Amino acid sequence: MHQPLRFAFLLSALLGAVPDAAGFFANGSWPATAVDGPTPASGVPITLTWSIVADGVPIPSLGPSPGRANNLAAVFDGLIGGSGVPDVVDKPWFALIEDSFDRWAELSGVTLLYEPNDDGQPLGAAPGVPGVRGDIRLAGASIDGVGTALGQSGYLPDGDITLDTSEAAYFGDPTDDYLRFRHTLMHEIGHSLGLGHTESFNALVLMSPTASTAFDGPQFDDLRGAHQLYGDAYEKQAAAGNNAPGSATPLGALAIGGSLQIGGDVPASSAPIGPQQTDFVSITNQSDEDYFAFTIAEPASVDLTLTPVGRTYSERSNPSDLYTTVNSARQSDLSLQLYRAAGGTPVLLATAAAAGLGVAESLLGVELSLPGEYLVRVAGGADSVQFYSLAIAAEAVVIDPPTLVGDFNQDGLVDAADYSVWRDLLGTSTPLANAPDSPGIVDQADYQSWRTAFGGRLEAAGVTPVPEPASVTFCIVVAALTYVRRTAWL
Ligand SMILES: [Ca+2]
Ligand SMILES: [Ca+2]
Ligand SMILES: [Ca+2]
Ligand SMILES: [Ca+2]
Numbered sequence: 001m002h003q004p005l006r007f008a009f010l011l012s013a014l015l016g017a018v019p020d021a022a023g024f025f026a027n028g029s030w031p032a033t034a035v036d037g038p039t040p041a042s043g044v045p046i047t048l049t050w051s052i053v054a055d056g057v058p059i060p061s062l063g064p065s066p067g068r069a070n071n072l073a074a075v076f077d078g079l080i081g082g083s084g085v086p087d088v089v090d091k092p093w094f095a096l097i098e099d100s101f102d103r104w105a106e107l108s109g110v111t112l113l114y115e116p117n118d119d120g121q122p123l124g125a126a127p128g129v130p131g132v133r134g135d136i137r138l139a140g141a142s143i144d145g146v147g148t149a150l151g152q153s154g155y156l157p158d159g160d161i162t163l164d165t166s167e168a169a170y171f172g173d174p175t176d177d178y179l180r181f182r183h184t185l186m187h188e189i190g191h192s193l194g195l196g197h198t199e200s201f202n203a204l205v206l207m208s209p210t211a212s213t214a215f216d217g218p219q220f221d222d223l224r225g226a227h228q229l230y231g232d233a234y235e236k237q238a239a240a241g242n243n244a245p246g247s248a249t250p251l252g253a254l255a256i257g258g259s260l261q262i263g264g265d266v267p268a269s270s271a272p273i274g275p276q277q278t279d280f281v282s283i284t285n286q287s288d289e290d291y292f293a294f295t296i297a298e299p300a301s302v303d304l305t306l307t308p309v310g311r312t313y314s315e316r317s318n319p320s321d322l323y324t325t326v327n328s329a330r331q332s333d334l335s336l337q338l339y340r341a342a343g344g345t346p347v348l349l350a351t352a353a354a355a356g357l358g359v360a361e362s363l364l365g366v367e368l369s370l371p372g373e374y375l376v377r378v379a380g381g382a383d384s385v386q387f388y389s390l391a392i393a394a395e396a397v398v399i400d401p402p403t404l405v406g407d408f409n410q411d412g413l414v415d416a417a418d419y420s421v422w423r424d425l426l427g428t429s430t431p432l433a434n435a436p437d438s439p440g441i442v443d444q445a446d447y448q449s450w451r452t453a454f455g456g457r458l459e460a461a462g463v464t465p466v467p468e469p470a471s472v473t474f475c476i477v478v479a480a481l482t483y484v485r486r487t488a489w490l
């Protein structure tokens with residue numbers, strides 16, 4: 001399935017790029033975008049726009065070729081259809097392009113929006129401007145004829161993509177919903193996000209310099225790169241990510257006997273990530289905190305397990321480099337915390353941080369007695385992206401019935417009937433219920449406990465005094481005293 005050098009990454013601008021020892025080879029993130037303006041340091045969500053360049057617009061930089069005019073629409077109208085359709089969004093190949101951008105967006109912290117305008121500035125230098133042109137502009141021209149290069153993407157902050165429109169037979173192959181066309185586009189979009197090339201002999205990589213049709217879309221190492229640059233897709237909850245309790249990603253209601261899980265789509269083997277899989281979550285760096293919110297409707301005992309996930313594989317960013325081994329499950333030592341949301345002032349309930357690099361953290365059997373919202377915080381200890389899975393399960397709380405001291409007959413009241421029980425058992429070693437202060441022989445200490453607690457009542461919320469009219473209370477006290485005296489007589 002491999003076609004050597006089918007994906008040549010041709011440079012529209014020369015910029016130094018440093019391989020990332022963590023695995024993928026990232027060229028850096030966008031310094032500014034049309035929608036966001038200047039962007040923060042890498043690792044947080046951004047929004048990029050993309051536009052389709054009209055045929056005839058100049059493409060000044062084309063690898064080995066002289067500049068040419070864009071012919072994207074003419075070629076793809078011929079290959080896939082759409083000739084005479086006035087609006088590009090209605091052409092049948094537009095959906096393939098849109099799907100290719102959307103796939104990266106649903107897998108990472110990047111939001112990719114279609115910009116319907118493109119003013120026809122020469123490709124490669126004009127920055128994205130809302131209503132004028134996209135950050136990433138898509139065009140086509142013959143780059144080097146059939147073979148070798150399939151497309152090119154300019155180094156950031158250019159990011160414009162040119163498909164090699166001499167590759168008609170390749171792009172026009174409808175197999176697997178035009179996978180060859182989509183893969184070329186998704187690969188070039190990867191460059192336009194800031195990813196460089198990675199090659200591996202034991203992991204699938206879309207950003208490989210060599211095209212493959214053995215899978216569909218970005219694979220695990222590609223996602224690690226995208227998350228390192230822009231965080232995970234759950235970060236899009238708020239502008240600055242889900243890094244604070246107030247912008248926690250909602251996971252919904254946790255029912256008794258139920259569970260919530262995220263991050264479950266990371267493959268445990270070298271199997272491909274399928275195009276339907278979207279559940280990937282990571283801690284990007286030491287600035288990244290991931291807050292998730294869940295609610296319980298009744299008291300629950302919850303188990304939380306945070307597992308760093310990933311495989312060990314070999315990669316290199318340049319064919320002349322030696323391969324390096326990456327253990328993607330041991331990039332950052334994760335910690336786990338559970339809070340009660342408490343109306344915006346989170347109360348820390350439990351922390352798990354003792355397990356080392358690559359080892360799961362768990363909080364088991366944490367009893368949450370108050371219905372309402374709870375927060376889970378995940379954080380890491382290194383500036384290297386760490387994928388994880390988080391599982392939260394709830395069971396019914398088994399609450400020991402509260403002890404009502406002196407309620408020897410266990411009817412929920414401390415009254416004269418308890419005295420009878422005590423009197424009948426006095427001096428024996430028969431276990432006396434609700435007599436925690438003096439276990440063993442039933443004795444005067446148990447009597448003192450009863451007398452102190454006299455009038456107590458067990459209610460749903462615990463032990464409360466009996467609210468009764470004074471006269472009734474008086475009668476009971478008199479009765480009690482009577483019993484006391486009689487006891488003394490025995
Ligand atoms: Ca070519
Ligand atoms: Ca994250
Ligand atoms: Ca976060
Ligand atoms: Ca009682």
Ligand SMILES: [Zn+2]
Pocket residue numbers: 007008009187191197207208209
């Ligand atoms: Zn490439």
